[in-house]
Amino acid sequence: NDRDRADIAFAAEHELEYLGVSFVTQPSDLAMVRDELQRCGGRGHLVAKIERPEALERIQEIVRVADAIMVARGDLGVQLQPEQVPIAQKRIIEAARACGRPVIIATQMLESMVNQPIPTRAEVTDVANAVIEGTDALMLSAETATGQYPVEAVEMMDRIISATERHFPPARPAASEAPTTIASTIARAATDIARRWEAVQLIAAITRTGFTAREVARERPETPIVALTVDPYVARQLALVWGVYPLVAPFAESTEELIDEMARKIAEAGYAQRGDHVVFTGSLRYFPEPGHTDTLHLRQL
Known part of the structure; x- marks a missing residue:
C-alpha cells in the first residue's frame, strides 16, 4: 500500500541497512519489497519476520530469498500452541544457518525486566539456549522500548551471552552439510x-x-x-x-x-x-x- 511504499522510500533515501518485512508467508512477499526498494535506489537487506504458521510450511523457500530471518515469537506464539514455539524456533534457526542467513531471535527474551531489575531464571535459560542453538543475534523489544530498566536489560543480556559462549563452543554445521559451491x-x-x-x-x-x-x-x-x-x-x-x-x-x-x-x-x-x-x-x-x-x-x- 501507499504507506509501505513511503516507508521503503524513506529507508532507501536514508540508506538504512536492514528492512524488516512483517507477516511473510511466501517468497513473493519479499520479492515485492525488494523490487520496490531497488526502484527507489536502496540496497538494504531484507529481514523476513516469521510470524505465521504458513511461513513455517515454506521456510526453506523463504530463507533462500531473504537476507536475514527473524523468529518473531510474539505473533508466532499467538498463531501456534505454546509448546510448538520452541520447536518452530529450532527449525527456523536450522533452516537459516543451512543457507548461511543471519537469524535473530526476538520477543520476550527478558520480559520481566520491563518492570524488574533482574530477569527470571527461566528467561536467562531461554537466552542461553538461543545462543547454544546458533542464533546470530538476540533482540530486546519492550525491555528497552518502554521498560523501566533498559540499560540493565542490555547489560544482563550481554552477560548471559558472554557466559554461555565461554562455556559452549560455537554450534558448527552438521558434518552431513557438505559445501556445495x-x-x-x-x-x-x-x-x-x-x-x-x-x-x-x-x-x-x-x-x-x-x-x-x-x-x-x-x-x-x-x-x-x-x-x-x-x-x-x-x-x-x-x-x-x-x-x-x-x-x-x-x-x-x-x-x-x-x-x-x-x-x-x-x-x-x-x-x-x-x-x-x-x-x-x-x-x-x-x-x-x-x-x-x-x-x-x-x-x-
Whole structure:
C-alpha cells in the first residue's frame, strides 16, 4: 500500500541497512519489497519476520530469498500452541544457518525486566539456549522500548551471552552439510585450518559485499573473523553477523599489495600482532555481484 511504499522510500533515501518485512508467508512477499526498494535506489537487506504458521510450511523457500530471518515469537506464539514455539524456533534457526542467513531471535527474551531489575531464571535459560542453538543475534523489544530498566536489560543480556559462549563452543554445521559451491568450500577450508592449527589467530575475509564474511561465519569458527571491506555501508550490515568484526579499509590494486595492506590494517586495529598467523580469504578479482570467493592465503604477520 501507499504507506509501505513511503516507508521503503524513506529507508532507501536514508540508506538504512536492514528492512524488516512483517507477516511473510511466501517468497513473493519479499520479492515485492525488494523490487520496490531497488526502484527507489536502496540496497538494504531484507529481514523476513516469521510470524505465521504458513511461513513455517515454506521456510526453506523463504530463507533462500531473504537476507536475514527473524523468529518473531510474539505473533508466532499467538498463531501456534505454546509448546510448538520452541520447536518452530529450532527449525527456523536450522533452516537459516543451512543457507548461511543471519537469524535473530526476538520477543520476550527478558520480559520481566520491563518492570524488574533482574530477569527470571527461566528467561536467562531461554537466552542461553538461543545462543547454544546458533542464533546470530538476540533482540530486546519492550525491555528497552518502554521498560523501566533498559540499560540493565542490555547489560544482563550481554552477560548471559558472554557466559554461555565461554562455556559452549560455537554450534558448527552438521558434518552431513557438505559445501556445495567454491565459495562455501573455501570458507570451510579456512575454518578447518584455523581449527586444526592453533597458531592461527584470525580469519580475515576480504569482501566487497559481505558475502565472504557471511560464508565464513556460517562455519562458526572459534577463531575471530575480521571482515575487511572498502564500503562502510557493508561494514554496518555485517555488524549483525555472528562473530564478525567489520573493518573498513581501501583496496590496493595488486594481490600482494592488497594482502600487505590488509595485514597492516588488522594489526593497527589491534586484531592481530606481529608473528600471528592469519588466514585470508576472498575474491582477488573484481566481480560486480557476490558469490565469487575463490582465494585462500595463510600468512604470518
